[in-house]
Amino acid sequence: MNHATPDVGAPAGTFTQLLSSTRRGARLARLLTVTELRSWGAPDDLTERAEIVVAELAANAVLHGRVPGRSFRLTLVYDAAAGHLRIEVTDARGDAYPHRTACGTEGDALRLGGRGLALVTALADHWDCVPYPPGGKTVRAALSTRRETTP
Template sequence: MPGRSFRLTLTFDASPGRLRIDVTDARGDRWPLVQPPGAATETLHTGGRGLALVAALSDHWETVPYPPSGKTVRAELTTPNCG
């Protein structure tokens, strides 16, 4: 199906204990929207919860353009300081 392929990139930087996750797709026309917690909806959707999970589990996330017409959702997670 056109527009359904994606690329997943994981980058780990050991010194600060940071994991970066990039998910890139060709659908630059559809940018992600995250509903605020507790937002009322009239219908129960079966999809679209992925970014709510990303927002809850990551330290920071953003969406950036991926030329020529795609986008990348980038999330960063850091390990807690154990020292």
């Protein structure tokens, strides 16, 4: 169910989509994010950062939040006037929350996974995880347009 609903006359756009908890669903989440943000006229820098954040959060929803037969939900809320984007990825596993880990620790170079949330931390203004009743969770990330400063 696609609900791309930018309000006429309002600077905000909202998009919500249920996606299969598969690698294909995670890839589609990334592609839909880019398509929606471009249609809303979001700056390229914001779109590029959002693409990576959604890719990581959707991959986590598929890898760690998957419940057979259940989808994950992608929600984007963009306020052009404020230069603010909220990304939400909701999955069905409320018992498996993401953990913030320190990067650069011994053995990090040999690990195959676990760097995705470090990317989210680096690219988003902030992120958190909240329960999604009755048994899921939502990982939320906030991004804003970067203001250019002159020296």
